[in-house]
Amino acid sequence: MKRLLCIIPASLLDTVRELTVQHFGYTAEQAAAAWTPMGSPTGKAPATHWWLSAQFTAEGAALAEVLAAQPPGAQVLEYDFATQPAFPDQQREALQLMPL
């Protein structure tokens, strides 16, 4: 299993929710809940980026990386949930985003 942090620009949200349903067995409602607002440069809505953090099987992780390679601005980053708890915060800071 791999812990992945997936980051997308807001323009891709509808697309990735559909992909989450098509390729990862989520219902539409689950896919909507799984992706959450990452932030915006000002900290005010709407979010400019959305994210998802989850455990993936090796097969699922490979698929996520393939899917992320297509659209510009999408990132799939592996991290250790136990030893890198601040990793998501660090990625948000690296993109100069503030939480909403």
Added chain:
Amino acid sequence: MLPFFPARFGTPAALAGQLWTPRLLLPLVWYDAQQETLSNGAALATVTDFSGNSRNLTQGTPANQGVFSTTGFPGSKPELQFDGVNDFAERTDVGGYTLNGPFTWWVVARMRGSTSARTPFMGIGQSGSPGNYVTIEANTFSTAGSKMGWYATGNTYDSAVSTSSNAFVLVVNVTSATAAASIASNTVYRINRSASALTLKAGVGTWDTMTGMNRLALGSFAGTGVYGNCGIGEAGMVNRSLTADEVTALEAYIQTKWGV
């Protein structure tokens, strides 16, 4: 001869660590990582309620499930871990709990990520409506200045205690939550066994009418999308204000059990 006096009527503090548990407070809910039997790294599809009321929290969406750690809490104790991105566990039936009367919450927790990030630990409110809800959290707004604090129906409070990555115990004891009652004058906010003054950062400082509570959550606050990057050892709620002796007993129990 009775072995000890019933704790809900005031347990002697010296005995609290050995004889007393929060079950004696007749809590609405009691979540406790030390009583969970999950394996290390297990997904938190269910968080068990140990109050006796079977008010388990659940999370059916795999990506939103937290993680159980057998040694994550300081002192190598177990904890419920939430990632601050999208993890939470919740229930929609809060047992008729309205928050309109006195209540007491406690949380044993730590921040896992940035200590300047808003970190809700436990919340109750209305699904889909961020107007009326209460959360016990750290750094109540990201612009408020890294303080432990809490949020109650449109009112944001900082305590005098700065956030840190250390473990802590929070006890919030509310003597009245009727509409228009002063929040600060009816609330005792205790962190690590000491009362801390609350400073209003936003809002008007009075309780709003609380109706339709239909979401209780760990790792997030109810109804909207802010998530806590945190580890939770234990959390509970009682539908009344605790006496000073009961608070002392609760904090002594927690200190013995969690080291905070």
